[in-house]
Amino acid sequence: MTVFASDMDGTFLNDQGGFDEPLVQQLLDQMKTNGDHLVVASSNHYEHLQQLFANVIGPISYVSNNGAHVVNETGQSISQQLLPTKLWHEIVRWLTTTYPQAAIIVVTTDQTFSNQPKDSNRLLAARYFYANLQAADLMTIDQPAYKLDVTWPEADVFEYKQAILNQFGDQVEAVMSGMNGIDIMLPGISKLAGIQRLLDNWQLTVDQLVAFGDNDNDYAMLAAAKQGWAMKNAAPNLLTRISQVTPLDNDHGGVQHIIQHLL
Numbered sequence: 001m002t003v004f005a006s007d008m009d010g011t012f013l014n015d016q017g018g019f020d021e022p023l024v025q026q027l028l029d030q031m032k033t034n035g036d037h038l039v040v041a042s043s044n045h046y047e048h049l050q051q052l053f054a055n056v057i058g059p060i061s062y063v064s065n066n067g068a069h070v071v072n073e074t075g076q077s078i079s080q081q082l083l084p085t086k087l088w089h090e091i092v093r094w095l096t097t098t099y100p101q102a103a104i105i106v107v108t109t110d111q112t113f114s115n116q117p118k119d120s121n122r123l124l125a126a127r128y129f130y131a132n133l134q135a136a137d138l139m140t141i142d143q144p145a146y147k148l149d150v151t152w153p154e155a156d157v158f159e160y161k162q163a164i165l166n167q168f169g170d171q172v173e174a175v176m177s178g179m180n181g182i183d184i185m186l187p188g189i190s191k192l193a194g195i196q197r198l199l200d201n202w203q204l205t206v207d208q209l210v211a212f213g214d215n216d217n218d219y220a221m222l223a224a225a226k227q228g229w230a231m232k233n234a235a236p237n238l239l240t241r242i243s244q245v246t247p248l249d250n251d252h253g254g255v256q257h258i259i260q261h262l263l
Contacts, residue, residue, distance in 0.1 A: 002262065003202070003209050004031070005039040005063070005195050005221060006255050008052065010178060010214040011231050012040075014251045017128075021055050023256055028058025030263045037073065039063055039198060041191040043149075043177040043217060045107060046071060048129050063194035065107060066175060066183045066217055068146040070194045072201065079197050080109065081186050082144035087171060091148060091184060092138050094167060099160065105130065105149040106138055113141055122151070148184040149177075157182055175217040178235070183217065192220040210262060212246070212255045214238065229258060 006012040013019055031038060039061045040049050046064040053060055062071040070079040083091075088106065095102050096115070103122045104115045111132065116123040118135035126149075127133050152160060161182050164174045170187055177183045191213075199205060211218070211225040214234040222228030222242050230242035233249040246254035 001035045001037075001202075001204065001208055003037045003039060003195070003199065003204060004259055004262075005041045005191075005209060005211040005225070007191075007213040007215070007218050008040060008042040008044060008049065010233060010250050011212050011218075012250070012255045013052070014253075017052075020253060020256060023253070023260075025056045025058070027256065027259055027263065028056055028060070032059050034263065036263075037061060037198070037202065039195055041195060041211075041213075041218075041221060042066075043147075043175075043181075043183050044129055045112065045146075047131070051131075061198055063191050063198070065146040066177065066185060067189045067191050067194035068185050070197050072198060078201060079194065080146070081189055082109070082146060083148070083172075083184075083186055085142055085144055088145050088148055088184075089139060091164075091168065091172070095148075095150060098163070099152070101153060102160075103151045104138065105133065106141060107146045107149060108141070108143040109146070111143070113138060146185070147189075149181060150184065151179065151181040154180065176215065177217050178215045190220050191217065192224055195221055210258075212258070214250065227262075229255075231255075 037059050041063040043066045049062050059073045061073045068081050071077050106113045112130040113136040114123045161174050173185045173187050173189050206224045207226050209225040210227040211221045212229045214231040230238050230245050232246050248254035248257050
């Protein structure tokens with residue numbers, strides 16, 4: 001029995017945001033026959049991930065919001081870990097003062113809110129990932145949150161990640177999620193931690209895990225897996241740390257090629 005866990009953007013998905021649905025359906029059919037599992041492990045919101053897989057069926061589980069929300073193959077939420085409202089308000093106040101150029105999205109269990117104007121290009125672009133994204137005064141939102149999704153106009157956000165961790169210490173986890181972004185969550189939250197919850201439920205271990213990723217927030221699951229594959233098109237800081245690299249990039253079915261071979 002094998003658990004295949006894959007990041008989405010830049011990994012399982014091609015550059016147009018899709019995948020070869022007939023091929024993936026064949027792979028899912030074979031996984032079901034074998035008793036295998038596919039875990040969609042992403043920084044994206046659960047509802048967005050469901051939409052991506054709306055046209056295929058099979059043993060699919062979801063580790064969404066970088067591990068803050070875990071849903072098994074039956075559609076049952078088995079883990080939801082939320083930033084307390086008081087904490088994320090404090091983080092937002094610090095971010096808006098320190099980095100006024102930062103676009104902040106608050107992801108709650110039912111809604112998503114942005115500090116950007118409702119007709120701004122940044123908010124409209126983010127609606128690809130958060131269909132019901134609303135412009136709001138974030139300080140008026142009184143709900144706990146899976147995460148804060150923070151983006152900057154420039155590409156290199158490593159220094160911002162370090163500044164967040166320096167400011168809030170062990171109160172948060174901060175990971176670079178690609179697309180000039182950083183996700184801020186509770187400490188201990190990660191894709192690997194979410195996958196581990198599923199493995200525990202299935203009475204499996206990381207020795208049965210094959211994982212794929214392309215960015216900083218994928219490193220832990222790739223390093224822990226029996227087989228951890230960095231994408232050919234992965235970020236340089238991941239390629240320097242993960243030795244196993246897919247022969248094909250995300251735009252040529254790199255993940256699906258490896259899964260097909262292993263099945």
